[in-house]
Amino acid sequence: MKTLRQVGIVGYGAYVPMYRLNAAEINRMWGTSGAPVEEKSVVALDEDTVTISVECAKQAVRRARIDPSLIGAVYVGTESKPYAVKPSGTIVAEAIGATPSVSTADYEFACKAGTEAMQTCIGLVGSGMQRYAMAIGADTAQGRPADALEYTAACGGAAYIFAERSAETVAYLEASYSYVTDTPDFWRRAKEMYPRHGNRFTGEPAYFKHITGATKGLLKETGYGPEEFKYAVFHQPNTKFPITVARSLGFSVDQINPGLVVGKVGNTYAGSSPMGLAATLDVAEPGDRIFMVSYGSGSGSDAFIFTAQDALRDKRGGPNLKGFIDRKRNVDYATYLRHRGQIIQ
Amino acid sequence: MSVPRYWRNEVPRYRLMGRKCVACGARYFPAQPVCTCGGTEFEDIKLVEAGEVVTWTVIRSPPLGYEKYAPYVVALVELDDGMRLLSQVVDVDPADVKAGMRVEAVFRKVREDGPSGIIMYGYKFRPMVE
Numbered sequence: 001m002k003t004l005r006q007v008g009i010v011g012y013g014a015y016v017p018m019y020r021l022n023a024a025e026i027n028r029m030w031g032t033s034g035a036p037v038e039e040k041s042v043v044a045l046d047e048d049t050v051t052i053s054v055e056c057a058k059q060a061v062r063r064a065r066i067d068p069s070l071i072g073a074v075y076v077g078t079e080s081k082p083y084a085v086k087p088s089g090t091i092v093a094e095a096i097g098a099t100p101s102v103s104t105a106d107y108e109f110a111c112k113a114g115t116e117a118m119q120t121c122i123g124l125v126g127s128g129m130q131r132y133a134m135a136i137g138a139d140t141a142q143g144r145p146a147d148a149l150e151y152t153a154a155c156g157g158a159a160y161i162f163a164e165r166s167a168e169t170v171a172y173l174e175a176s177y178s179y180v181t182d183t184p185d186f187w188r189r190a191k192e193m194y195p196r197h198g199n200r201f202t203g204e205p206a207y208f209k210h211i212t213g214a215t216k217g218l219l220k221e222t223g224y225g226p227e228e229f230k231y232a233v234f235h236q237p238n239t240k241f242p243i244t245v246a247r248s249l250g251f252s253v254d255q256i257n258p259g260l261v262v263g264k265v266g267n268t269y270a271g272s273s274p275m276g277l278a279a280t281l282d283v284a285e286p287g288d289r290i291f292m293v294s295y296g297s298g299s300g301s302d303a304f305i306f307t308a309q310d311a312l313r314d315k316r317g318g319p320n321l322k323g324f325i326d327r328k329r330n331v332d333y334a335t336y337l338r339h340r341g342q343i344i345q
Numbered sequence: 346m347s348v349p350r351y352w353r354n355e356v357p358r359y360r361l362m363g364r365k366c367v368a369c370g371a372r373y374f375p376a377q378p379v380c381t382c383g384g385t386e387f388e389d390i391k392l393v394e395a396g397e398v399v400t401w402t403v404i405r406s407p408p409l410g411y412e413k414y415a416p417y418v419v420a421l422v423e424l425d426d427g428m429r430l431l432s433q434v435v436d437v438d439p440a441d442v443k444a445g446m447r448v449e450a451v452f453r454k455v456r457e458d459g460p461s462g463i464i465m466y467g468y469k470f471r472p473m474v475e
Contacts, residue, residue: 018436044436045414046453050466054452082464091466095359095452319474327474345413 001176003126008169009160009306013059014278014321015052016041016156016265020328021336023151029333030146036238040154040266042331042339043140048082052138054095056159060134061096063315064161068097071161072130074104075120077113077270080140081106110186111235112296113137114270119302121162122173134161139269144194152238154266158274170315171281171290171306177218179210180300206299211235211245214293214301222305226250230288233276235295236262258283264325275321282320284308351465358467361392361450374430394450395473396424403439410456418442422470436471447473
């Protein structure tokens with residue numbers, strides 16, 4: 001897909017809470033030996049998807065150097081809304097000063113809700129309906145105690161402000177692509193606390209099929225080969241999947257390494273690939289071409305091609321994602337449960 | 346706290362907005378209806394989001410609604426433009442708080458009106474992330 005007028009990212013922000021639960025602590029608790037990631041992020045007692053979104057949004061506004069009242073859309077992609085009914089986007093828009101001339105909504109598409117919000121913002125700006133549009137992917141993901149997801153279900157997010165391409169653009173969009181089928185690999189029914197999943201069914205017919213479909217679709221549409229990208233970001237539910245899918249599609253580990261944050265923060269669901277893109281933008285140089293593909297259970301993938309511009313060097317100051325990843329405190333299993341509100345008081 | 350009362354104070358608490366007396370320039374946070382000079386005309390001002398801890402205390406016997414956060418730190422914070430305000434300081438062990446500690450404003454949950462009521466958000470401060 002291509003827009004009628006050129007669109008780019010004018011500001012971005014990413015955040016991860018400071019607490020970490022190491023895989024060894026989960027193994028100690030349950031007598032297991034898994035380690036799909038080294039450790040995962042855990043929220044503070046007073047954090048949720050909305051506070052994570054505001055943190056990312058404020059960084060994005062600061063880097064974009066724009067008047068936040070000019071942002072005409074704020075969309076929050078998440079599967080851990082603090083309210084079942086009441087938009088998260090209104091709180092974020094109010095907190096950053098984008099209200100009242102703004103469109104807001106919460107998006108839900110498992111782990112690709114954030115990139116679905118990005119596609120919408122790109123459409124709004126590309127059509128000329130909005131000057132600035134903000135997409136956020138953020139989650140405080142749920143994993144049932146002792147389930148395989150408990151190792152990885154983590155907390156974090158990223159925000160992107162889109163605008164018409166100009167000298168202020170940090171990375172412009174070349175093209176995007178969406179690939180969706182009905183594939184019930186992971187779900188959470190209404191009023192259920194934890195999601196359920198199809199174990200190995202989440203692999204080949206779900207993650208790999210949709211990422212491969214979106215990648216091949218976008219490469220075919222643009223005529224690029226994997227070697228024409230400096231960096232690539234694939235949705236990262238664990239360390240193994242993005243490396244495996246990258247290699248199978250002809251991308252190298254060197255291309256995905258800068259954006260591969262899952263080992264240190266876990267799977268931040270709707271925040272996962274947007275955080276990978278932020279970590280990549282934190283190190284990219286003007287002219288670098290970046291390939292990005294999300295994956296959301298249910299299932300689908302959004303693929304994007306961004307190219308960094310000169311403004312990236314100038315605008316990415318302040319604390320970056322690595323700063324937040326390095327600012328950490330490991331907690332034990334009981335503290336983890338307390339922070340996740342799973343201890344009855 | 347009632348929903349309308351929370352809602353009336355959302356903007357100052359979400360965005361750290363204070364007020365300046367048009368007559369004498371005195372600044373207030375939270376806003377006051379009358380200035381010490383007698384002036385009643387004010388303009389909105391955005392507070393600086395960085396400052397340092399002047400002094401602090403650790404709350405171990407919290408008021409209703411704050412139980413799950415105890416023990417927590419409440420500090421007098423002097424912003425970089427000289428304004429002072431009271432705020433929780435989070436993402437820090439209470440034993441590690443020091444006078445002069447550099448802090449920055451963050452947006453956090455302040456309290457919840459039970460599991461079915463509204464979630465009240467507002468500013469807190471945390472050690473500055475460089």
